[in-house]
Amino acid sequence: MTGFFTYATKHWGRMLELLLQHLEIVGIVLGISICFAIPIGYLLTHSKIASAFVIGLFSVLYAVPSLAMFAILLRFTGLGMKTAVIAISIYAQYILLRSVTAGFSSVESSVLEASRGMGLGKAEILFRIQFPLAAPVFLSGIRIATIASVGLAAIASTIHSGGIGDLLFEGINNLYPVKIVWGVILSSGLAFALNFGLGKAERYLTKRAHP
Amino acid sequence: MSKPGLDTLLLGTLEYIDTHQAAFLAAIQRHLLLFVIVLLISVAIGVPLGMASAKRPIFSAWALNIFSALKMIPSLALLMVFIPILGVGFLPAMIALIVHALPTILINTYTGYSQIDEAILENATAMGLTEREILWRVETPLALPLIFSGLRTSSVDIIATTTVAAYIGAGGLGEFVIVGITNMNSVIMLAGSLTVAAIALIVDFIFSLLQRRLIRYQIA
Amino acid sequence: MAGKIIEIRGVSKQFKNAQAYAVDHVSIDVSRGDFITIMGTSGSGKTTLLKMINRIHELTDGNIFFEGQNIHDLKVEAYRKKIGYVIQQIGLFPHMTVAENIAVVPKSLHWGKDRIAARASELLSLVHLEPAIYKDRYPSQLSGGQQQRVGLARALAADPEIMLMDEPFGAIDAITRQVLQDELLAIHRKTGKTVLFVTHDLHEAFRLGDKVIIMNEGRVQQYDTPYNILFHPANGYVAKLVASEDIIEKLKVLRADSISTPVQVTPDGRVPRVLANAPLSAVLGKFMETGAPQIYVEDAQGRIEGSILWNSLQSIASLRTEGAEYFV
Incomplete structure (x- = not known):
């Protein structure tokens, strides 16, 4: 039991470093995925066929087990964070595309008709009407994608991407339970913290969209 | 790591599978076994619990909170957390997988039952149907699509996490992937990855077909 | 030509994959300041015709002129801002207050803050909603009738020449509808704006319109004053339509x-x-x-x-x- 706490006092530096690495991966993944998902999702709302096709394509990719995905990509992009980011972005993209299209669809058609008829331009409608109203759904997708990414990034440490997974694997390889416990606490803690923060943002945006 | 051409690689992979048939088949069997057991147990616990929570709001409040929290725990962490207590092997993997899959199935079942329009239930009661009849003839058919989509998502997830469970000695196709990564052997790595990906895609496809049949039956 | 705010010439609309014309070679002139009601059953083309005027639907054939200009040559958004558009489902922006809803087009036209605020108060008074009370309310806090009043105020915000109204009172209860109809007539009288009002309700059409367009199967059956339509129907369809009205009913409208x-x-x-x-x-x-x-x-x-x-x-x-x- 004491080993549990002494480990932390001795190695908190490294634990912090791994935590930040983990956050870095999740951050980059979400950053890239959101930048793609919002424009692509917006375009997809204009064509049911394109939407079904693209989301269908990603749903197939989403079904591929993550470890397998990492392994397959290894061949092309090597070991390390880059491969992890690419692979996890694919999973995040599926989640985000679905919530972006759902978000845009959640805006009532009467609101859109009124704004068109009033003479608002497409850009005005997008930024002043659609975004504020769709934002809660976007954020719900972002939250889910973030938590998924935290879990996937832990697995990615097997392809040398760094992050808290390192702690877990070292724990099991070296038969060092304390590391396992800290790994579980840190990775779960990160997931809970991000969920809490993003949940708050989601609630805030929901209130702004429907006061 | 040598980088042979893609076609030679794929040929090499097939060759490898061919020469290691016994081990491969055993891995597939172990993988599917874990998948089916975990799915069945999760459904056996999750669906009744989900249904019960939907009917009793007091129960549902804390049940939902606990299971939503469980859902957020990284799968790798769940797999490893039982090691200090249960060691490595099939059993801890199975338990961890159940804990991982249960929340999704339970929450989907709960949502499936609780999203049913009150008006429909009122109507059914007014028509004179008994509680039992309403449950089986009205509520369950209406909840089924969501329960089913939970099953589909969970299944794909279980197969994926089972792959990772090879790290804690559960066996399965993940072993090939791990060996491949550790030894920088593309052939072994691909043998495991492509096979497990294929299995996951097939299972997902089967579920999507069943879903379509289910919806058709619903509309009719 | 002077006094004709809208000229519709040989206008048709055929939707994709449809055999029949939704609007079939319609020609209509609308004089400035008139209150025109467009009446027909569902599928008669009345709403399609209305929506071609503000280019929600593009014309398959024919031309529409607004104040002498072909609407096809105008920049569509600038053109629409000259038109007040009110729809049945109202379509208020749920994330904006009443005042912000009304301010949408003026803001887009870069009006000053004070001018917008003054205009919003003015319009809220016009539609009988006390500005101090209602300007900061949200649509979800309003009844259906109140929402449509705000919808009307919003449409009037940039002082458009012409109002297009698509069954605006269709989703309102009968009692409130009567009140809103009277208020609309009063506003029309006060502001002198041209109004094109689509409805499926014969009584509403005759009660409100200076002139009525009766539509069926995409064609104009008669375009005339209520009196003429009732007592000199142009064809069998119109005759049958008004025949069900006994003399008391006719006097009512x-x-x-x-x-x-x-x-x-x-x-x-x-x-x-x-x-x-x-x-x-x-x-x-x-x-x-x-x-x-x-x-x-x-x-x-x-x-x-x-x-x-x-x-x-x-x-x-x-x-x-x-x-x-x-x-x-």
């Missing part, structure tokens, strides 16, 4: 000012009076109540603008509807 002769007199306390927009059935009631031979028609301010003689009313009532022979 005609306004006092549609048959009054203009006069200029000072009010005589003994001659009974009715409001200009009172239905003829009320005029009839007044005649029967008072036994007077003549009734004055007064405007909202109490000034006498016309007079109706009992004989005139009686001759109208006894008028046999032409075209009665069109149906069995």
Whole structure:
């Protein structure tokens, strides 16, 4: 039991470093995925066929087990964070595309008709009407994608991407339970913290969209 | 790591599978076994619990909170957390997988039952149907699509996490992937990855077909 | 040409994958300041026609001219901002307050903050919603009738020349609808704007319109005053449509000012009076109540603008509807 706490006092530096690495991966993944998902999702709302096709394509990719995905990509992009980011972005993209299209669809058609008829331009409608109203759904997708990414990034440490997974694997390889416990606490803690923060943002945006 | 051409690689992979048939088949069997057991147990616990929570709001409040929290725990962490207590092997993997899959199935079942329009239930009661009849003839058919989509998502997830469970000695196709990564052997790595990906895609496809049949039956 | 705000020339609309024309070679002129109602059953093309005017639907054939310019040559968004558009489902922006909703087009036109605030208050008063109370409310806090009033105010915000209204009171309860119709007429009188109002309700069409367009199967069946449509239907379809109306019903949908002769007199306390927009059935009631031979028609301010003689009313009532022979 004491080993549990002494480990932390001795190695908190490294634990912090791994935590930040983990956050870095999740951050980059979400950053890239959101930048793609919002424009692509917006375009997809204009064509049911394109939407079904693209989301269908990603749903197939989403079904591929993550470890397998990492392994397959290894061949092309090597070991390390880059491969992890690419692979996890694919999973995040599926989640985000679905919530972006759902978000845009959640805006009532009467609101859109009124704004068109009033003479608002497409850009005005997008930024002043659609975004504020769709934002809660976007954020719900972002939250889910973030938590998924935290879990996937832990697995990615097997392809040398760094992050808290390192702690877990070292724990099991070296038969060092304390590391396992800290790994579980840190990775779960990160997931809970991000969920809490993003949940708050989601609630805030929901209130702004429907006061 | 040598980088042979893609076609030679794929040929090499097939060759490898061919020469290691016994081990491969055993891995597939172990993988599917874990998948089916975990799915069945999760459904056996999750669906009744989900249904019960939907009917009793007091129960549902804390049940939902606990299971939503469980859902957020990284799968790798769940797999490893039982090691200090249960060691490595099939059993801890199975338990961890159940804990991982249960929340999704339970929450989907709960949502499936609780999203049913009150008006429909009122109507059914007014028509004179008994509680039992309403449950089986009205509520369950209406909840089924969501329960089913939970099953589909969970299944794909279980197969994926089972792959990772090879790290804690559960066996399965993940072993090939791990060996491949550790030894920088593309052939072994691909043998495991492509096979497990294929299995996951097939299972997902089967579920999507069943879903379509289910919806058709619903509309009719 | 002067006074014609909208000219619709040979306009047709055929939707993709549809055989039939939704709107079939329609030609209509709308004079500035008129209140035109467009009436028809569902599928008659009335809403499609309306939506072609503000280019929600593009024309398959023909031309529409707004103040002499072909609307196709105008920049569509700038054009639409000159038109007030009110729809049945209202479509208020849920994330904006009432004042912010009204301010949308003025803001887009870069009006100053103060001007916008003043305009919002002015319009809220116009639609009988106390500005101090309602300007910071959200749509979810309003009743259906209140929401549509805000919708109307929003459409009037940038002071458009013309209002397009697509069954705006369709989702409102019957009692509120009556009130809103009266208020709309009052606003029309006050502002002099041109209004095109689509409805499937015969009574609403006749009660509100200076002129009525009857549509069926994409074609204009008759475009005339309510009086002419009721008593001189142009064809069998219109005749059948109005035939179901017995004389009392007909009197209900005609306004006092549609048959009054203009006069200029000072009010005589003994001659009974009715409001200009009172239905003829009320005029009839007044005649029967008072036994007077003549009734004055007064405007909202109490000034006498016309007079109706009992004989005139009686001759109208006894008028046999032409075209009665069109149906069995």
